Amino acid sequence: MKENKFIYLYEDSFEELLYIFDYLIKRNLTPLDIVKEKDYVPNLLDPTIFLKKETKENMQNKYLNKTSKKIMFVIKDIYLSNACHKELISYYFLRNALKYQETIFYRKNLKCVNMALNISHYVRRETHKMKGFLRFQEIQNHILYAKMAPENNIIFALANHFKERLKNEIWIIHDVKRHIYAIYKENKIYFLQEEKNPIIKMTDEEKEIEHLWKSFFQAVGIEERENKRCQMSFMPKKYWRYLIEMEDENENNCNWKNVN
Amino acid sequence: MSTEEKLIILADGAKYDASCSSSGITRKNTGGIGNGAYSGICHSFSKDGRCISLLKILFTNCCIFDCKYCINRKSNQIKRAIFTPKEICEITIHFYRRNYIEGLFLSSAVIKNADYTMGKLIETITLLRTKYHFSGYIHVKAIPGASEVLIKKLGSLVDRMSINRELPSDQGLLLLAPQKNAQRIEHVMDLIDQNKNKNFVPAGQSTQMIVGATKESDYEMMKKSSRMYEKYHLKRVFYSAYISVNQDKLLPSLELPPLKREHRLYEADFLLRFYGLQVENLLDKNHPNFNVLYDPKVDWALRHMNEFPKEINKASYLDLLKIPGIGPTSAKKIISSRKYFKITFEDLKKMGISIKRAKYFILCNGLSFVNPKMLKKDFIAQNIILESKEVSEEKKGVQLSLFYEGE
Structure with a gap:
């Protein structure tokens, strides 16, 4: 692989990102970094290249044919994650995936594979948790x-x-x-x-039902077995803000108002 | 009485049922509301750290039974309430629409007689499924002593139906719950098992036993569980640490529920179901209770030190499972990965496999994590106890010492 000192910028879409991967793979390049254009903070040292997709070819289909559904799902997960250097990680993951195909999932001794699979796992776990929360x-x-x-x-x-x-x-x-x-x-x-917040009107009935839920939540916990640490490890504080049953706790412990 | 008051009373009465799983079904939304999620979804966690997945309530807490351990027994002076089927349906739908819950868990005290109560449950569930078009998860408790026809009827409407064994021995049940009959409880389990198919109790059945209300040992407890798993193909046996809610000369006087013992039973239960171990491997008549200091698998390993250490890169799947700290997920990962590279301790960490426990029992490429000369039974036992969460928390900031007598 040829080293090169460029930071590649892409317009925020999955197709565009794959296009950059495609571009780099064809030329066998190792970029310094790959960054979303609107998130990039310019500095004087590193030269940048902004790439925009030029072909009509569907990149997703191209790499789906070259790898597999399972691998593409991982790459998509990483694209949706908030991890640092996620583009670079998924680029190396894709390169390895082209080489090792399906067996990539068992090669966790490779750093990039390990990181990529962990990120993907994190995204899926959060999706699952949010289905409940x-x-x-x-x-x-x-x-x-x-x-x-x-x-x-x-x-x-x-x-x-x-x-x-x-x-x-x-x-x-x-x-x-x-x-x-x-x-x-x-x-x-x-x-x-849309940046604007919608105007929400809550009905009285809605407040009653929320109250009913809070009462149930209180009643169903067993006093003698209280274990707040266990509760918090399953339901981390970062999710409490929009959980109706945790409202009272929020008021006691957190300064959400300062955050926003 | 307002709906809210009823909900508080009847949720309070239902909270001692441990089961709250919502997994194992793929019920489709048939144009109404709700569907099954195969993996199950936890929607919240109560202050005791248990998951809230289902709206767990009683139909009523007016009971003709007088089971000694139960908060809802006839002789207790508590507030009594009864829902109407419509009320239950409406709360369920209200909560479900707002994504508070995954479904309904309906149980009931026995009012008038078993068949009448069962009839009420059927009425409620039928209303929920047909009029409210609810396709979410429903778990009901079968009423002991109800007739077969009614059990079959209810089973065809719900995802899971279960009946609690309550106590592992027939004598225990006779002592504390004289109106319940062990044979009839097991008959219901058998009936559910015989009829199980994709339209009848598709998520299977479970049961629950109280830990520490009677004198049964862990050995008897586990024996009973394994027999029930075998005979009735239960999905789960839940263990619930006895919480002292009533005063009675037949009941033990426990200040705190035996949570540690409950925890050990759950660990052993997993060993039975996923690790291919038998009760006899873990306990016997001379050694009838689990060690509270370390878990059953460590206990087993320490008694079979001649089998260890095991080589991670060579051991078979079943052998890997015997290593404390390595479960089915880790074992599978190891098996599938070692075809492609030789696993080192570093790699185990990368693969997300904790070696906190395992390090005393394994070799990676012939290397041991701890000085092999030190790997004696007592050394390992001491270290595992010191590393356990409870000890390190209790002694936070204090110099760890094995000998406290001198203080």
Whole structure:
């Protein structure tokens, strides 16, 4: 592999990222880094190259044919994660995947493979947790609205889960960190990016139901077995902010207001 | 009485049931609300650290039985409540829509008689499935003594149906729950097992036993569990540490629930189900209880020191499973990886396999982590106890010492 001293910038999409990978693999290059264009903080030392996809070829299909579904899922997971240098990690993972194919999953002694699989695992685990921790509130017109602030960008997987589950509802999932909305209506999910916050009106009935849930939550815990540490390790504090049953604890311990 | 008051009373009465799993079904949404998630989903965790996945409530806590250990027994002076089927359905749907829960776990005290209670449960679940078109997870408790027809009817509506064994021995049950009958409880288990298919209790059945309410040893407890796993193909046996809620001369006077013992039983239970070990490997008549200081697998390994250390790169799957600190997931990882490279201690760490326990029992490429001369039974036992979480927490900031008598 040839060393080169460039930082490659890409426009934020999975296709564009794969195009850079493709470009680098063809020329057998080792970049200094690969960074999302809008996240890049310029400095004087490192030269940058901004690459934009020029061919009509579908990169996803190309690499799906060259590797496998399972490998592409890992690369997609990494793309959606918030890990540092995730592009570089997934680039090396892809290179190794082309070489080792399916057996890549057993080669955890390779640093990049190990890191890549750990990131992918983290994204999937968070998706699974969020399926449980997401809380909808009923707002105007019986629309269900849920806020969340996960570490990774997991809204696409979540939306698919609720599409099947809450078929006959209209619902909105709002990723507060990334300002992405997933809106579901009549069997279709629409994703949109919007910085403005919507105006939410909560009904009295909604408050009653939330109260009912809190009462249940209190009643179902066994006093004699209290184990807050265990509770916290399964349900880390970072998720408490939008959990209705933890509201009282939030007021006591956390200064969420200062964060936002 | 308001719905909220009822919910508080009837959730309080149901909380001693340990089971809250929602896994093992792939029920599709049939145009209404809800579906099954095969892996199960935990929606919250209560202050005792247990997962809340299902809306765990009783239909009523008015009971004609007088089981000594139970908070809802007839002779207790407590607030009594009863739900209507409609109320249960509405709370379930309200909670489910907002993603608070994964489904319903409905149990009940015996009101009037077993068949009447069972009828009420059937009415509720039928309403929920047909009128509210709910396809989420439902777990019900079968009522001991209900007729076969009703059990078959209810089983066809739910994902899991279970009945609690409560105590491992028939004498224990006779002593503390004289109105329950061991044969009839096991008959219901048998009935569920015989009829199980994809439309009848697809997620299988489980049961629960109380730990420490009677004098049974761990050996008797595990014997009973393994017999039930074999005979009725249970998915799980839950163990619940006895919590002293009633005063009675037949009950032990325990200040705190025996949580440690419960923990050891769960560990042993996993060894039976996933590690191919038999009860006789772990305990026997002369050695009927688990060591509270270390877990059953370490205990087993220390008694079979001649089998160790094992070479990670050569040991068979079953041999790997015998190493303390290595479970089925780690063992599978090792087997599939070592085809491609020789595993070192470094690699084990990278693979996410903890060697905290295992380091005393393994070799990687012929190398040992600890000086091989030191690997004697007593040395390992002492170190494992000192490394355990409980000890290191208790003694935080204090110089660790093996001998406390001199203080």
